[in-house]
Amino acid sequence: xxxxxxxxxxxxxxxxxxxxxxxxxxxxxxxxxxxxxxxxxxxxxxxxxxxxxxxxxxxxxxxxxxxxxxxxxxxxxxxxxxxxxxxxxxxxxxxxxxxxxxxxxxxxx
Amino acid sequence: xxxxxxxxxxxxxxxxxxxxxxxxxxxxxxxxxxxxxxxxxxxxxxxxxxxxxxxxxxxxxxxxxxxxxxxxxxxxxxxxxxxxxxxxxxxxxxxxxxxxxxxxxxxxxxxx
Numbered sequence: 001x002x003x004x005x006x007x008x009x010x011x012x013x014x015x016x017x018x019x020x021x022x023x024x025x026x027x028x029x030x031x032x033x034x035x036x037x038x039x040x041x042x043x044x045x046x047x048x049x050x051x052x053x054x055x056x057x058x059x060x061x062x063x064x065x066x067x068x069x070x071x072x073x074x075x076x077x078x079x080x081x082x083x084x085x086x087x088x089x090x091x092x093x094x095x096x097x098x099x100x101x102x103x104x105x106x107x108x109x
Numbered sequence: 110x111x112x113x114x115x116x117x118x119x120x121x122x123x124x125x126x127x128x129x130x131x132x133x134x135x136x137x138x139x140x141x142x143x144x145x146x147x148x149x150x151x152x153x154x155x156x157x158x159x160x161x162x163x164x165x166x167x168x169x170x171x172x173x174x175x176x177x178x179x180x181x182x183x184x185x186x187x188x189x190x191x192x193x194x195x196x197x198x199x200x201x202x203x204x205x206x207x208x209x210x211x212x213x214x215x216x217x218x219x220x221x
Binding site: 043088099 | 142149150151154157159199205209213214215
């Protein structure tokens with residue numbers, strides 16, 4: 001079982017819709033969770049972090065964490081073409097981050 | 110100026126050559142990391158360092174070595190490059206604590 005699993009997509013949504021990205025992880029002891037955005041050929045950029053169960057909102061982004069079910073999700077409201085990128089889920093364990101392979105999101109104008 | 114810089118940004122080298130990738134940071138972070146990224150495999154940790162005297166192997170350290178020359182500098186070496194080391198290499202830094210990592214712009218390495 002992989003440490004962190006994501007649906008690779010591609011996920012396509014129309015402009016203005018809500019994009020929902022999901023991630024599951026295997027280590028129940030993980031305490032810190034992150035979402036990174038990566039444009040093609042560029043480096044990962046941290047967009048959200050979440051440490052406790054529930055929702056955390058930052059602008060159009062909402063991260064959701066459910067430790068009992070071992071999943072993390074990212075919602076992007078009012079999706080824009082500029083949100084088209086690969087989104088990486090990262091989970092902390094033993095002072096290191098383990099990354100999923102990413103979900104490619106395309107927002108269609 | 111970028112907080113985390115990597116040199117070179119692109120490099121083509123031949124099998125068997127030694128190559129060094131360099132990373133510098135102005136964020137003042139103690140922790141530094143080297144990852145490689147391959148299509149379909151995601152980011153994989155090669156080496157990490159929590160301070161100047163601390164070096165640790167990651168998931169895929171075979172064929173690589175590192176040097177932490179100072180708090181701000183962390184270099185990755187391929188002693189004898191092979192084609193399957195062709196990848197995108199990223200350096201990252203972290204202040205520790207809750208673990209946010211910040212990435213450099215990457216080095217695209219091609220071994221022919």
